[in-house]
Amino acid sequence: MAETLPETGQAASRVKVSGSIAQVNDHFYQQGWTDGLPIIPPTEDLVLEMMEAGPLSAKGVLGVLPPLNGTVTVEKAAINAVMAGCIPDYFPVVLAAIKAILQPQFNAGSITTTTGGAAPVVIVSGSIATTLGIHGGTAVFGSGHRANATIGRALRLTMRNLGGATSEAMEKSTHAWPGKYTMCFAENAEANPWEPLHVDLGFPENVSTVTVAACRGVHTFVEATQETGQGVLETMVSSMTAGGVSGYVFQATGASPVVVLGPEHAQEIAAAGYSRRDVKEYIYQNVRRPMGEVKDRGHYGSRSWPAEFDGQDDDFMVPLVTDPDRIILVVAGGDGRHSSWFPAWSATQQATEIIG
Amino acid sequence: MPAVTVITSAFTRAAELRAKALGLPEHPVVVINHPIASKTGEQIKGLAQDSIQSIIDGLTSTNGRRNG
Numbered sequence: 001m002a003e004t005l006p007e008t009g010q011a012a013s014r015v016k017v018s019g020s021i022a023q024v025n026d027h028f029y030q031q032g033w034t035d036g037l038p039i040i041p042p043t044e045d046l047v048l049e050m051m052e053a054g055p056l057s058a059k060g061v062l063g064v065l066p067p068l069n070g071t072v073t074v075e076k077a078a079i080n081a082v083m084a085g086c087i088p089d090y091f092p093v094v095l096a097a098i099k100a101i102l103q104p105q106f107n108a109g110s111i112t113t114t115t116g117g118a119a120p121v122v123i124v125s126g127s128i129a130t131t132l133g134i135h136g137g138t139a140v141f142g143s144g145h146r147a148n149a150t151i152g153r154a155l156r157l158t159m160r161n162l163g164g165a166t167s168e169a170m171e172k173s174t175h176a177w178p179g180k181y182t183m184c185f186a187e188n189a190e191a192n193p194w195e196p197l198h199v200d201l202g203f204p205e206n207v208s209t210v211t212v213a214a215c216r217g218v219h220t221f222v223e224a225t226q227e228t229g230q231g232v233l234e235t236m237v238s239s240m241t242a243g244g245v246s247g248y249v250f251q252a253t254g255a256s257p258v259v260v261l262g263p264e265h266a267q268e269i270a271a272a273g274y275s276r277r278d279v280k281e282y283i284y285q286n287v288r289r290p291m292g293e294v295k296d297r298g299h300y301g302s303r304s305w306p307a308e309f310d311g312q313d314d315d316f317m318v319p320l321v322t323d324p325d326r327i328i329l330v331v332a333g334g335d336g337r338h339s340s341w342f343p344a345w346s347a348t349q350q351a352t353e354i355i356g
Numbered sequence: 357m358p359a360v361t362v363i364t365s366a367f368t369r370a371a372e373l374r375a376k377a378l379g380l381p382e383h384p385v386v387v388i389n390h391p392i393a394s395k396t397g398e399q400i401k402g403l404a405q406d407s408i409q410s411i412i413d414g415l416t417s418t419n420g421r422r423n424g
Contacts, residue, residue, distance in 0.1 A: 067370070067373075067377070069377045069378070113374075164377070169369070170370050170374070172367065172370060299393065302393060
């Protein structure tokens with residue numbers, strides 16, 4: 001699909017750096033342009049090659065990226081993609097991910113400036129994942145998968161270099177987590193017993209999408225004894241009802257936790273008769289904590305929840321989300337009895353873009 | 357509309373940079389001690405009382421009014 005953007009972007013400035021690859025990397029690091037890992041120097045030919053893999057022209061403006069409001073041109077996105085190690089084929093995915101974080105409800109500025117350690121979890125759904133080798137299998141959040149590593153990193157470098165996401169400037173996380181380097185993966189289409197994520201989100205089957213959700217980390221749980229889907233779901237509930245989860249006081253903002261079922265768990269849950277929608281409904285109904293354990297703890301003082309929750313008794317069960325569709329449910333990973341969930345950051349909503 | 361930003365000390369540098377990015381480098385900022393998330397309602401009222409003159413000064417300053 002042809003897309004037009006405002007052609008008002010200024011060309012990126014050119015810098016001349018001479019020396020060895022290590023010296024060039026030193027220079028980029030000293031300037032604050034990298035995440036601390038080595039980069040591919042974004043020479044003009046490499047940047048041009050990157051842009052040619054996307055459908056948009058160099059001066060096209062994707063948007064303004066808060067908190068420091070750098071103008072994200074296609075050229076500057078390509079520079080960060082080269083630095084991150086992307087091959088040009090990945091560039092349309094990088095562009096879609098950037099467009100997703102620029103959707104206003106994602107709240108990219110506050111994700112950078114919060115102490116809460118929010119980073120985008122980037123989920124690719126659809127056939128492009130197979131085409132590009134975006135990994136959804138064994139060690140799905142781990143290292144060694146080039147597309148995953150570099151697409152997520154390109155997004156983070158863009159947030160650093162155009163949004164000001166550096167700890168010297170706007171990044172204020174108390175801890176943060178490695179998703180601040182990169183966190184990108186695909187749904188495991190072969191192992192998924194249900195319709196794909198992007199269909200669940202309302203997109204046509206024949207497109208591929210990028211979904212972003214701002215999360216505070218990854219929490220893995222094991223269920224290796226129970227062999228029924230019901231048993232897996234019950235263990236998931238106990239994992240998601242720990243203390244200190246900020247979502248229990250921020251339902252009104254509409255943030256999305258990401259639940260990633262390992263294939264074995266997903267297949268057992270499906271075999272127990274649960275549809276994708278049923279799983280989200282189960283989480284909504286059961287992932288709840290008693291008011292007596294929620295109030296006056298965590299971020300209770302700055303709570304943003306439905307007004308009717310105020311004044312409820314201590315035994316009122318507070319849900320993590322107030323709408324099952326706030327839950328992003330994904331099937332990914334390899335063999336084994338493990339699943340994971342990413343607690344949502346508070347003041348954000350998920351965003352999805354079709355990969356063009 | 358006149359405006360002033362109230363932040364805690366952990367965000368001083370971030371507020372300066374954000375004001376600059378918005379083209380308002382002289383935007384008045386009132387800094388209170390970090391943290392506030394753990395304070396009681398009464399303590400917050402106390403902090404507000406302590407800051408109120410600075411906030412009024414910011415709102416009535418040339419730079420505060422210029423924001424509108």
